[in-house]
């Protein structure tokens with residue numbers, strides 16, 4: 148990644164003529180400082196000022212831009228909702244806004260499927276699905292602002308999506324545009340033939356890699372182990388084991404590729420039935436170790452959400468105007484909290500799940516008894532604590548410091564040791 152360039156060191160804006168010409172309306176090509184600075188930050192701590200901001204109007208225009216950029220060696224990056232936390236949506240090259248003109252949503256089969264353009268937000272899609280009793284599988288907490296393009300390109304998930312309901316698992320088909328401008332629609336029965344004809348090197352390369360992976364038992368075992376977990380680091384190379392059709396394989400490599408392989412022009416998802424019966428508990432443990440060691444048993448009960456919060460989180464949460472009662476009335480030292488939630492289609496099923504969860508919790512060393520609640524207000528308080536944490540911690544940080552956020556994934560039985568190890572590292576190196 149190029150070094151950060153702030154407004155103080157703003158270089159002159161520039162777009163190669165062929166790239167600018169690929170945009171039909173010159174008003175949608177901007178090298179003005181005000182536009183470039185406005186797009187310099189996403190939700191991460193990186194600041195990269197683009198050389199220019201292009202606003203693409205449709206798939207053909209993106210194809211023309213990519214073709215021209217490839218020919219001239221220009222670096223382009225897609226920007227959609229701009230809520231990425233690791234700098235994926237920022238660049239010191241050319242930024243292409245692919246949100247504004249890509250908002251289409253088409254509900255199919257009474258909501259069982261939905262075809263979406265990449266600029267629609269998750270919330271907008273779910274608002275169209277709710278009346279049919281369905282929702283999208285991926286459920287990032289940023290759903291109000293993040294878009295399908297970003298969800299696909301980051302393989303975003305959320306508090307309840309797990310590894311079964313992410314884009315990789317719920318994608319039915321995808322239309323994508325390659326750097327050469329070639330458009331592939333995986334719903335087309337001739338997609339593989341089209342890919343082989345238009346992109347023979349890519350087609351052969353995919354098959355060669357697939358054979359190499361499949362022929363190596365160590366590679367197969369590593370991929371199976373790594374992708375059993377919620378692993379979104381790097382390319383989704385599990386696609387080499389899961390798909391035989393090169394077009395489908397490529398579509399699944401594009402998921403999680405952070406915009407580096409292709410432009411996602413349209414996606415058809417298999418949706419997930421809405422489970423409207425929900426019950427939530429906020430359990431406070433004596434320490435983080437106890438809380439994380441409770442997780443495997445709770446995972447086995449089929450919990451939809453298990454969110455761990457450490458003593459610092461509890462301390463921050465106690466300062467909220469409406470802190471949940473479970474975390475009030477004590478000075479946190481080592482305590483940790485677990486937000487546990489079950490989802491069901493019917494009240495009876497929900498009661499059964501809550502009974503199982505309560506049984507597990509009854510055997511755990513809790514600070515006080517934890518109770519499941521279907522009460523909307525009690526649930527909202529618990530969720531407000533969880534969802535408000537990052538913004539509050541980041542907002543309250545000392546001047547000149549940075550809030551760092553990275554996802555890590557470890558097998559559930561190793562979580563307790565990982566958390567303890569991380570705490571030790573933070574202490575040793577002076578991180579709050």
Ligand SMILES: Cc1cc2nc3c(=O)[nH]c(=O)nc-3n(C[C@H](O)[C@H](O)[C@H](O)COP(=O)(O)OP(=O)(O)OC[C@H]3O[C@@H](n4cnc5c(N)ncnc54)[C@H](O)[C@@H]3O)c2cc1C
Nearest residue numbers: 227228229230231235288294296297300303304405406411
């Ligand atoms: C408060 C907050 C909470 C969050 N919670 C979660 C969470 O629970 N789970 C989670 O996974 N993430 C979460 N995120 C991170 C982020 O919101 C998600 O990854 C989100 O899906 C990014 O979508 P976006 O539209 O903002 O994409 P952007 O940030 O604009 O782009 C993301 C990446 O996708 C590429 N891209 C965008 N559109 C396309 C396209 N059409 N074709 C190809 N590539 C494209 C971009 O180049 C970039 O690499 C959170 C972020 C914030 C700020």
